[in-house]
Amino acid sequence: MAETILEVKNFEKVYSAKKNPVVALRGISFAVAKGEIFGILGVNGAGKSTTLNILMGLLTATSGEVKIFGQNFFAHESEIKARMNIATAYADLASNLSVYQNLKIFGLMYGVADYEKKIEQLLEQFDISHLRNERFDELSAGQKTRVNLCKSLINDPELLLLDEPTASLDPSIAAIVRETLRDLQKRRQMTILMTSHNMPEVEQMCNRVALLDKGQIYRIDSPENLQKFLRVPSMEEVFIKLARGEVEE
Amino acid sequence: MIEFHRIRAYMLRHLYEIRASLDRKADIFFFPVIDILTFGFLTVYINKLNVQAGVAGAILGAIILWTMIYNIQRDMSFSVLDDAWSRNLYNLYSTPLRLAEIILGSLFISVIKACVIIAIILAIAWGVFHFSIFQVGTVIFFYIFNIFLFSWAFGYFTASLIFRFGTKAQAVAWSLILIIYPISGVFYPLSTLPPFLARIAEFLPISHIFEGLRAIIVFGRPSSPADLVTIFLLNVVYLCVGLWLFVRGFRNAKARGWFIHPT
Numbered sequence: 001m002a003e004t005i006l007e008v009k010n011f012e013k014v015y016s017a018k019k020n021p022v023v024a025l026r027g028i029s030f031a032v033a034k035g036e037i038f039g040i041l042g043v044n045g046a047g048k049s050t051t052l053n054i055l056m057g058l059l060t061a062t063s064g065e066v067k068i069f070g071q072n073f074f075a076h077e078s079e080i081k082a083r084m085n086i087a088t089a090y091a092d093l094a095s096n097l098s099v100y101q102n103l104k105i106f107g108l109m110y111g112v113a114d115y116e117k118k119i120e121q122l123l124e125q126f127d128i129s130h131l132r133n134e135r136f137d138e139l140s141a142g143q144k145t146r147v148n149l150c151k152s153l154i155n156d157p158e159l160l161l162l163d164e165p166t167a168s169l170d171p172s173i174a175a176i177v178r179e180t181l182r183d184l185q186k187r188r189q190m191t192i193l194m195t196s197h198n199m200p201e202v203e204q205m206c207n208r209v210a211l212l213d214k215g216q217i218y219r220i221d222s223p224e225n226l227q228k229f230l231r232v233p234s235m236e237e238v239f240i241k242l243a244r245g246e247v248e249e
Numbered sequence: 250m251i252e253f254h255r256i257r258a259y260m261l262r263h264l265y266e267i268r269a270s271l272d273r274k275a276d277i278f279f280f281p282v283i284d285i286l287t288f289g290f291l292t293v294y295i296n297k298l299n300v301q302a303g304v305a306g307a308i309l310g311a312i313i314l315w316t317m318i319y320n321i322q323r324d325m326s327f328s329v330l331d332d333a334w335s336r337n338l339y340n341l342y343s344t345p346l347r348l349a350e351i352i353l354g355s356l357f358i359s360v361i362k363a364c365v366i367i368a369i370i371l372a373i374a375w376g377v378f379h380f381s382i383f384q385v386g387t388v389i390f391f392y393i394f395n396i397f398l399f400s401w402a403f404g405y406f407t408a409s410l411i412f413r414f415g416t417k418a419q420a421v422a423w424s425l426i427l428i429i430y431p432i433s434g435v436f437y438p439l440s441t442l443p444p445f446l447a448r449i450a451e452f453l454p455i456s457h458i459f460e461g462l463r464a465i466i467v468f469g470r471p472s473s474p475a476d477l478v479t480i481f482l483l484n485v486v487y488l489c490v491g492l493w494l495f496v497r498g499f500r501n502a503k504a505r506g507w508f509i510h511p512t
Binding site for chain 1: 252255259261262265266269270331336337340342343344345347500504505506508
């Protein structure tokens, strides 16, 4: 049996707990094995990004446990974060700095030995070498997404979190990104935890998917089994059923 | 464990910002120069009025130290605001960067920036107005060190307000310090103030520094060891409180998800 890389137990997040509490996560639990691509699906506000944000140490969980690489995440946050990374469509890099300057900062931050070579290699991989000296705020949304992906791979993470990784990319670039990520996952046994609203992408990439609804996990299974279980022909239909509340409790 | 490569990365991020941003260049090269020139010419005029010798020098010395306080404390908040404005907090704080490394990185950056500002304004004070702050004697190094301590403490306090209230409180970065400007005795003795304000001012370490500076330049009276101890102890208390508030503010921001949506 493959080694468990990520284990989440009874995750709960309540915002403004004292006045007007908003429950974002209601005790979710799941585990992800080494080399697995695990998707989290749900409508906006279901708790997908909240889960990823807690796992990156950007948000505190109200209660629950997380083990990453076999260690308690909250007790060894910095050491664990050195071995993971994230790309999100919802955050930028320093706007006044060039692409290279931004990536150099993250290369140094993660202690990458030959960061210059790594940066060149990543820029080439995502076909943005020509943007090396461009200011980040002068890039298009799709170019920013690719720079963010370069940032997320700069430390060769063992666990990569992707929040809408191909949002704002045109279909051909999105396909290249997916191929690159799948190739990395195969070659380096990289574990990926991702959210996406692109259902064909989820179907194509994920080994298993957690369906998240109002902060709770409805079901975890492979895309094929989820389609069989809900008697629908595609993940698109799975998502629609989930969004319309047509799934059985 | 604290890692130097992460502190270096944090510092580099802000050094690049100075190179790329006209606003940050103006903070270092433009506003301090305007201040020293304005007050410098004022002292030229004061000298022509035949007031007591040394008053003009005390004003120039005071504006040099106040410029340091203003810039150092503001830069502590800007190290948070620059990343909030460019929505980079998410990526920055998702790295292994520790809070202690952020604190050390922001301290080192403030020292570098302050050294550049000090060099510029001291050169102008000497070259244009023939004033050297070092005429005060070696105690000036103690004063400057304590100016740093106080400015860091105040800077961490304002940064904690930004963590707590978001970018809508950003004006505190450049304006909150001005609340204590009139009561710090920068240009006039504390005895000038109404008694209740003078009493409050006694709890400000910088008011003792400005009083001491004035006493040396105007009356040639050195600071007593008791004054120096008071300045240092007050600064230690202020710095501990500033850091405590900064850490609390950081944790509060993390609990609210402010690093994700820094508004």
